Amino acid sequence: KAGVTQTPRYLIKTRGQQVTLSCSPISGHRSVSWYQQTPGQGLQFLFEYFSETQRNKGNFPGRFSGRQFSNSRSEMNVSTLELGDSALYLCASSTQQGFNEQFFGPGTRLTVL
């Protein structure tokens, strides 16, 4: 069974631009969660989607948004990029809501110049 895939793997943007990251969960998984990983703040939860609905959200500004499609694929959007948004963005999928059995993708490395 294929694992969680994230595209693109690497991305370079400039301040003020917006970016969309994509996550394809493991087949049959209906929950997708997104995380931001930085050296300073560590690993922080962004949001979780289950069956196309956002279940919960971490403490991030409204510039960070996401959605989930009927095939469970998810996208994350960051608008008006700031230098501090440079990070590794990870997504994880699970068969159920919550965090008990998550499988992570390799991440998208975003660099904001």
Place this chain on the structure above:
Amino acid sequence: GDSVTQMEGPVTLSEEAFLTINCTYTATGYPSLFWYVQYPGEGLQLLLKATKADDKGSNKGFEATYRKETTSFHLEKGSVQVSDSAVYFCALSDTRDDKIIFGKGTRLHILP
């Protein structure tokens, strides 16, 4: 609010040494506890978990016991290998607010 504190690294050990990575938590509810491992250039992998007090999670020779009295979930392995070199994250998930909180991570280097 809830929090996770784990020992700062890097931790450097020789192959076959005994490993302990400390993790303590603060939570007002009854969280589930996890250890994740991140190998270079990869995402996280769930290493083990425990969902209630006194549960012991184990996998690949690693163990951790959920100690409510000391609010701890220390990771141990009796004999480490070079292939165990990675970053290890302790995490808690509280169903009351449906969030997950990670520790800062501990980088482990195993020397041959």
